[in-house]
Amino acid sequence: MAEIGRINTLAVVRESLAGVYLDGGALGEVLLPKARQSELASSIEVFIYPSADAALVATTKRPxxxxxxxxxLTVSEVNQVGAFLDWGLDKELLLPFAEQKYEPKVGLRVMVRVYLDNSQRIAASTRLDRYLQHEAEEYKPGQQVDVLVADTTDLGFKAIVDNRFWGMLFHNDLNTKLSKGQRLTAYIKRVREDKRLDLTLLPPAAEQVPQLVDQIIATLKEHxxxxxxxDKSSPETIYSIFKVSKKIFKKAIGVLYKQRRITIEEKGIRLLKD
Known part of the structure; x- marks a missing residue:
């Protein structure tokens, strides 16, 4: 079923002077302006949204x-209606006054959730807690998740996990700089007793060590x-080269040492000849 405000794959129905009409199912026919049937496949991926006159239209652009x-998103305009945000389409996204947790300023960015209001209009909200849960019992340590860095605190960064939950990335667990708006792959470090999520950017050791072993050998051959x-190098030096913690690095060179593929010297490691 086609959805407003989402990417849909729709079949081409007919062509007109205005463009091509697509089969929107329960939404009816949806116009893809200025398109020509001869230029399209029998079905096409489009984003559906209401035009200025509330009629549904499609675009091949992705918001x-x-x-x-x-x-x-960047605030492009503020007027008597609300704030308008650049979200990648010609028609900008409305941030209504009622959904503004703080006053937006032109040129600055705001973290928002995109929603469909009761009149089927696409809009944005900065009231994130309305849409996110703090407690998440369904995750397990080591599980991979998609995160969006949303805010900073004294302890680290608040992140949105899988568009559903709040999670936390602590400064002590980070070897790289983060900034608001970054999209990252992260891993569940722990589910706390209060059911809140602690996150890490490092995959579980079981996955890291075999990959790192191959990477170390390749790096040795290149140099x-x-x-x-x-194993005596600083965590910062190790991370700058291999993007892993010192603990994982020591495990990997330990594997290589036991396999008699390297020797560990005072200031470095040396590849042994086969």
Missing amino acids: YAQVGEFAW GGYIMVS
Whole structure:
């Protein structure tokens, strides 16, 4: 079933002077303006949204967020109607006054959730807590999730997990700089007793070590069989080269040492000849 505010794959029905009409199911025929049937396949991926006169239209452009998703968008205009946001389409996204948690300023960015109001109009809201849950019991440690960095705190970064829950990335667990609006792959570090999510950017050790073993060998070969990084190097140095924690690095070179593929020296590691 076709949905307003979402990407849909719709069949081509007929052509007119205005463009091509697509089969929107219960929504009726939806116009894809200025398109020509000869240029299209029998079905096409489009985003459906209300035009200025409330008629539904389709576009092959993709917005920065669909209905039900969150995005870090730039404020392009503020007037008596509300604020308008650049979300990647010609028609800008309305942020109504009632959905403004704080006063938006032109040129600045706001974190919003895109929603469909009672009149089937697509709009945005900065009242994120209305759409996100703090408690999440369905996740397990090590599980991969998609996150959007939403806010900063003294402890770290609040992140939106899978468009449904709040999670936390702590400064102590980060070896790289983050900024609001970044979309990342993260992992569940723990589900706390209060059912809230602690996140990490590092995959579980079981997945990291085999990949890192291959990466270390490849790096050694690229540098003539020796690199100046060892189990005595700083965590920052190790992360800058291999993007892993010192703990994982030590496990990986331990595997290689036991396999007699490397020697571990005072200031580096050396590849042994086969």
